[in-house]
Amino acid sequence: NAGVTQTPKFQVLKTGQSMTLQCAQDMNHNSMYWYRQDPGMGLRLIYYSASEGTTDKGEVPNGYNVSRLNKREFSLRLESAAPSQTSVYFCAIRGDYEVRILETQYFGPGTRLLVL
């Protein structure tokens, strides 16, 4: 039971290149999230998906696209990477809102992205 997995763990891109960050979960949770973490700032929500087939913008969606392929997988795509997107990216999952005991988020190990 791996919980939340992310690939790759580390990536270096040149400005303008594209890439997709993958996130997969084996906990059967409905909600999935993509965050970025930058020095001196809290985790900021990029996009989230409340259920399979739905996605919504978070606080900082510009420059990103997402795809909720199925209940298990939620990918984040950078179409044309910029140095401002250098960050650590975390995928997280959460149980159903209606059931508070499952409201804890579980985080993936993170992807460190450097855009030159």
Next chain:
Amino acid sequence: KNEVEQSPQNLTAQEGEFITINCSYSVGISALHWLQQHPGGGIVSLFMLSSGKKKHGRLIATINIQEKHSSLHITASHPRDSAVYICAVSFNQFYFGTGTSLTVIP
């Protein structure tokens, strides 16, 4: 605007000291969370609470809903407690503080 404010930003303590990290929030919440981010980057959930107090080992978390304030206490601190501690609140989505970097010196 910061919905969640933590203090202090950085904290250095001697092994064995009692440590307190504070968190204030400005939004309505359904729960408050304390997270620990290890030096390697992984994030784990320590506590989720919506009232009162919770204890797990040497860690104690309290929340005062009326004052919109929470504290995380570590008793008998140890170097392995060195990490970034993040306060987050949840309602429809999560709001995160910027974290408190704790270093415990042997």
